[in-house]
Amino acid sequence: MLTKREELFGGTPDEYLSHKEKYENSTRKAVILFSLLRKIQEENNTDLTNYRNLLSGVLGASISQDGSPFGLHYIMFMPVFMSQADEEQQERWLHRALNCSIIGSYAQTELGHGTFIRGLETTATYDPSTQEFVLHSPTLTSYKWWPGGLGNTANYCIVIAQLYSKGECHGIHSFIVQVRDEDTHMPLPGIKVGEIGVKMGLNAVNNGFIGFENVRIPRTNMLMKHAKILEDGTYVKSKNSKLIYGAMVFVRVVIVFDSVNYLAKAITVATRYSAVRRQSQLKEGEPERQILDYVTQQDKILTAIAGCFAMKMNARMLWDTFNVINDQLHKGNMERLGELHALACCLKAISTSDSSLFTARCRVSCGGHGYMVSSTLPATSALTTASCTYEGDNTVLLLQTARFLLKTWRQIDTGPLTPTVEYLKTVSAPGFSYKWENSIEGIIRGFQIVSMKKISSCLNLMTAKVMSGMSQADAWNTISIQLVSAGESHCRAIVISTFHEDMSKAMRSMSASLAEVMGQLVELYAVYWTLERLGDLLEYTSISGADVVKLRSWYEELLRKIRPNAVGLVDAFDIIDELLQSTLGAYDGRVYERLMEEALKSPLNAEPVNQSFHKYLKPFMQGKL
Ligand SMILES: CC(C)(COP(=O)(O)OP(=O)(O)OC[C@H]1O[C@@H](n2cnc3c(N)ncnc32)[C@H](O)[C@@H]1OP(=O)(O)O)[C@@H](O)C(=O)NCCC(=O)NCCSC(=O)CCCCCCCCCCCCCCC(=O)O
Ligand SMILES: Cc1cc2nc3c(=O)[nH]c(=O)nc-3n(C[C@H](O)[C@H](O)[C@H](O)COP(=O)(O)OP(=O)(O)OC[C@H]3O[C@@H](n4cnc5c(N)ncnc54)[C@H](O)[C@@H]3O)c2cc1C
Secondary structure (H helix, E strand, O other), X not given: OOOHHXXXXXXXXXXXXXXXXXXXXXXXXXXXXXXXXXXXXXXXXXXXXXXXXXXXHHHHOOOOOOOOOOHXXXXXXXXXXXXXOOHHHHHHHHHHHHOOOOOEEEEOOEOOOOOOHHHOOOEEEEEOOOOEEEEEOOOHHHOEEOOOOOOOOOOEEEEEEEEEEOOEEEEEEEEEEEOEOOOOOOEOOOEEEEEOOOOOOOOOOOOEEEEEOOEEEEHHHEOOOOOEEOOOOXXXXXXXXXXXXXXXXXXXXXXXXXXXXXXXXXXXXXXXXXXXXXXXXXXXXXXXXXXXXXXHHXXXXXXXXXXXXXXXXXXXXXXXHHHHHHHHHHOOOOOOHHHHHHHHHHHHHHHHHHHHHHHHHHHHHOHHHHHOHHHOHHHHHHHHHHHOOOOOOHHHHHHHHHHHHHHHHHOOOOOOOOHHHOHHHHHHOOOOOOOOOOOHHHHHHHHHHHHHHHHHHHHHHHHHHHHOOOOHHHHHHHOHHHHHHXXXXXXXXXXXXXXXXXXXXXXXXOOXXXXXXXXXXXXXXXXXXXXXXXXXXXXHOOOOHHHHHHHHHHHHHHHHXXXXXXXXXXXXXXXXXXXXXXXXOOOOOOHHHHHHHHHOOXXXXXXXXXXXXXXXXXXXXXXXX
């Protein structure tokens, strides 16, 4: 009798399963895992804070590198209910979703539209005679495409469609739609549903497509916490049309945590392997060195460790900010909605792009063995690059942040600014003077000045172009590279200052030796990004060549100091081998034995001569083909 652990982590490695077998195996494992999790979650887990902890457990424990067919059920289907369903609807559906007696997905993206959601084509037309909505996919491009779990798993989904009533379009709204019969799992009449095929990664997520042929759903299937349709078809507006976008903000917030989780896995593998792997001699006749002793290797890996700690602290700040503003929204105070959206956008973009960049570096830093699927680094790299796209393409999200920053800059003299942008007032105040200094505080100030000056420059450029006769939209597009850069600079200033401030607070309760190491990580992160963004700092601050020389020495000194604690730092993530799933990163360091053990699991090693020799090779080599 297999133990739960053996059931979850044993069996044929996924990499040797077919696409279909991989899905079936992931579903088998997901049922085991989620049955366990269902037992520990409170029934009324509709509080977003508790919910995120559940999500952490669910996704953190997702035991396949390829994701889970249940992921979207937890990641979006349920949060959308919590944020968009009225009380009666929550009463009707949420309990069933929480105990997984229904499995849901989130169908927003279409073949023809992912970013521009106001352009979605799926329609939901209200029929007052029957008090139903008629859901329809008018074109091939209107077919929903991507929803996780929709291919073969979910029997319900949230559908985002253009709402029509009394001949008028009211824009996109959310609807709960049953997709498959709860007993037979057959697709319901008028519904064409399937799986989208093999992807770069996440091949157990079961992303699907769905098309509707005049499918009728009750009026009360429109999620009506914000906007409503009355029985006679009268449309009641929401307090803010963007509240329907609320679930995306929540998921962007949790994706920042997720990007940290992926990066923590990658740097655990790369760091441990770099301590085990010996290659080349530093001095003739000496034993081969641990590759972690090479400063170039430290440059790749230790900065990733610092980045992981930095983003973890920023994820917590963002979560706290989300909860504060979300409470205000619940009380009808929309004042900081735009700020929350802008912060979630830039942190999701920067955390995922950093995670993708550093994970790719971890892969390369492990040489050939890092290219083995059994190292887990290729799959983790595929995961992090996906996160730069899902829940909003990073470029588009940084443009959203830039839009908020320009709006803020236009109003800079009309009153106090909200917390995440009040630095703009400080560094632009009359009489404010600043001379570059090689210190954490000096670096933070420098990044804040760069951000402010980029925003100011973008607004001046926009104004000049519009004055010259260019349309607002063309002016925006023309300078959009600079707008994205302004969004990134704003975010980097926030990340460094948050890391410094929150770590300084945390260090007060640490031992002196631990605080020293944590302080080194903050310095490494700040100095690394200073050297990475030298162009901006040279353009907008008084940093000098002499400062740069000293910064480089400071950077190399920090690498030297952190090197002895590298393995201890990643061990602190405490990722068990079963979740790490890596021949290179296992805790016992038996890299070569594990590589060979995994290789022997290949079906091609089941027999000494593969059948292709007799069928193809031998006749070929004998000139008979
Ligand atoms: C925002 C858009 C790009 C544009 O929208 P619009 O066209 O409607 O807006 P405009 O640009 O015209 O006007 C902007 C205007 O609107 C405001 N706005 C816009 N968006 C929002 C918002 N969300 N909230 C509030 N306000 C908003 C903006 O501020 C402007 O206001 P002003 O006019 O005042 O300036 C939009 O089209 C858009 O969002 N596009 C992106 C589409 C998108 O994101 N799609 C996602 C589809 S779902 C998906 O991809 C699912 C993926 C799921 C993958 C799995 C995730 C894994 C998570 C794991 C969780 C693990 C948890 C671990 C936790 C732990 O470890 O602890
Ligand atoms: C693994 C994965 C899982 C997913 N899961 C789901 C899901 O469960 N449910 C769901 O609904 N969706 C899901 N998606 C879809 C995802 O949300 C979209 O792919 C994403 O929103 C990007 O939209 P798009 O693919 O149409 O890209 P596009 O918007 O077509 O982007 C392509 C390029 O165009 C650029 N671009 C687009 N608009 C602009 C603009 N205004 N200004 C400047 N540049 C622009 C982008 O920057 C990008 O470089 C998933 C996607 C992936 C990869």
